[in-house]
Amino acid sequence: MFDAVVSPDVAEDEAALATPFVKCLVRLIRAQDSFGSWEGKSDAELLGDFIITKEQRRAIPIIGDPDPDVLWRLDMFYTAVGLAIEERSGLMASPMTEMSHEGFGRVVLTSGRLVVLSKTLRDVHRFGFETFWKLAAAGTKLAGDAIAAIEAYPEVARA
Amino acid sequence: MFDAVVSPDVAEDEAALATPFVKCLVRLIRAQDSFGSWEGKSDAELLGDFIITKEQRRAIPIIGDPDPDVLWRLDMFYTAVGLAIEERSGLMASPMTEMSHEGFGRVVLTSGRLVVLSKTLRDVHRFGFETFWKLAAAGTKLAGDAIAAIEAYPEVARA
Numbered sequence: 181m182f183d184a185v186v187s188p189d190v191a192e193d194e195a196a197l198a199t200p201f202v203k204c205l206v207r208l209i210r211a212q213d214s215f216g217s218w219e220g221k222s223d224a225e226l227l228g229d230f231i232i233t234k235e236q237r238r239a240i241p242i243i244g245d246p247d248p249d250v251l252w253r254l255d256m257f258y259t260a261v262g263l264a265i266e267e268r269s270g271l272m273a274s275p276m277t278e279m280s281h282e283g284f285g286r287v288v289l290t291s292g293r294l295v296v297l298s299k300t301l302r303d304v305h306r307f308g309f310e311t312f313w314k315l316a317a318a319g320t321k322l323a324g325d326a327i328a329a330i331e332a333y334p335e336v337a338r339a
Numbered sequence: 340m341f342d343a344v345v346s347p348d349v350a351e352d353e354a355a356l357a358t359p360f361v362k363c364l365v366r367l368i369r370a371q372d373s374f375g376s377w378e379g380k381s382d383a384e385l386l387g388d389f390i391i392t393k394e395q396r397r398a399i400p401i402i403g404d405p406d407p408d409v410l411w412r413l414d415m416f417y418t419a420v421g422l423a424i425e426e427r428s429g430l431m432a433s434p435m436t437e438m439s440h441e442g443f444g445r446v447v448l449t450s451g452r453l454v455v456l457s458k459t460l461r462d463v464h465r466f467g468f469e470t471f472w473k474l475a476a477a478g479t480k481l482a483g484d485a486i487a488a489i490e491a492y493p494e495v496a497r498a
């Protein structure tokens with residue numbers, strides 16, 4: 181029947197959930213589950229709110245303060261990028277976020293004296309990814325770019 | 340009489356107000372005076388709230404959110420450090436501040452890919468300096484340290 185066939189989408193989701201970046205993100209979120217209320221949830225369920233379809237995206241108004249839950253997810257995402265950087269380079273990369281009430285802002289990750297990642301944030305209200313695969317790809321790319329910066333200036337990252 | 344003698348303190352204040360850092364700070368504050376309401380004020384009056392004596396300091400409670408005016412002065416101070424860095428190095432140094440509600444936080448100034456200044460903030464509620472001279476010395480030192488970092492890693496600061 182319909183359910184018995186593993187669709188390419190499902191296989192893609194599984195591959196996405198197995199990437200080192202998404203594993204960092206899941207670990208980070210589970211670490212905040214002090215009361216064990218998410219123990220029964222699968223990784224896909226835990227990350228469900230990171231996924232926003234194009235239609236959902238369009239429906240989110242970008243006026244007023246961004247939702248605190250969105251800000252929390254944004255913070256988790258960039259902290260997970262930092263964690264992925266640490267896993268691969270051994271250097272701690274700490275994130276700093278500055279945000280206006282209108283959902284514009286900037287996130288910076290630093291290691292030692294090196295800015296390993298600097299990104300302008302826009303439409304934070306609508307922060308999310310279309311698929312798990314896009315979530316995994318975005319985080320993996322950011323971590324990869326940061327690693328490249330560390331490799332270009334190793335002594336600054338250790339300063 | 341008492342007033343006719345220029346006390347060493349007054350001479351010190353004048354020297355402090357003439358330093359490039361304090362001039363940056365004054366310029367920055369005057370730039371925010373859109374309605375010209377501070378035009379009649381001297382530089383010393385304009386910077387008056389940056390000065391907190393030891394007794395005043397002790398009297399400020401460090402519970403609750405820091406006063407918005409204190410946060411504004413903190414922001415002006417570090418933006419002026421950035422401006423002083425730019426004057427001396429030609430490189431723009433943009434500040435980013437992250438603060439908890441308890442008055443602990445971190446300020447980072449970056450130029451290109453270089454962290455030119457990273458400072459932990461404590462007791463933000465009590466941000467201030469005992470004398471104009473101490474204000475001038477603190478800002479000048481921070482700008483000097485940042486310039487030294489830029490000179491140590493010039494290619495990173497321009498990356």
